[in-house]
Amino acid sequence: MSKLAQSVAGASAPPCCPSLTERELTEKEAEIAAAMFKALGDPVRLRLFSKVASHPDREACVCDIADVGVSQPTVSHHLKKLREAGLLLSERRGTWVYYRVAPAVLSALSGFLSMRD
Amino acid sequence: MSKLAQSVAGASAPPCCPSLTERELTEKEAEIAAAMFKALGDPVRLRLFSKVASHPDREACVCDIADVGVSQPTVSHHLKKLREAGLLLSERRGTWVYYRVAPAVLSALSGFLSMRD
């Protein structure tokens, strides 16, 4: 998992950020969290992510999700962005490459956006 | 509230999207949701939003939150983006303009990112 993902999800480090409503973010925290949201801020990437996340075991072969209306290199480009943002993990198994949702990251982001009074 | 915000939060319309893990998003749904994430995908905007959200009553004067390291016109530009995305609402009261977090939108996004098996 990337350092970014660790920072946000707290897999092997303390969680990145408090709830958005708890206190204002520091410059550093904002930078980390914004990078995650930015990765989800493109329709094609969001669809790709959704396809992986809704697949059985939250894992899918590229060939299963590549039909999003753009060229194959563009799909690859977007999957790389999602990987770099710490949202997806990839693994090659023979001919195919499988992507799966990074653990803990989704719930971390969800908690980040939830009201916490 | 903007049409976008209504679509996502379901304030006066059915909610925009299922949970990300429930089923894959349609092209339309992805476009709507990505626009919200995109608005949060900039560090300066995220800090501004956090400042408003963590203020008492989730409401703040521009003068209270404008100190984020960029010029005042740039702050205004970003606040406009957050408004257009349906995340913030603005209201003029005398000399000052107050921004507050749009109701329902935050929890809608939070639910969107939460696992739902």
Added chain:
DNA sequence: CGCTAGCTTCGACATGCATCTATGTTGACA
């Protein structure tokens, strides 16, 4: 009225980014 303060809009500029085609890499299989 004029002046000032708070905020928005305008115009310009540099950078970023989504997309494509072409090419490279990696693994399976005959």
Added chain:
DNA sequence: TGTCAACATAGATGCATGTCGAAGCTAGCG
């Protein structure tokens, strides 16, 4: 080894966007 299929990378291009200074708008106050 040669060939094909599945993905990734490289390079180019056009549009989007973050930033600024300058100018415009609106409300309060002498």
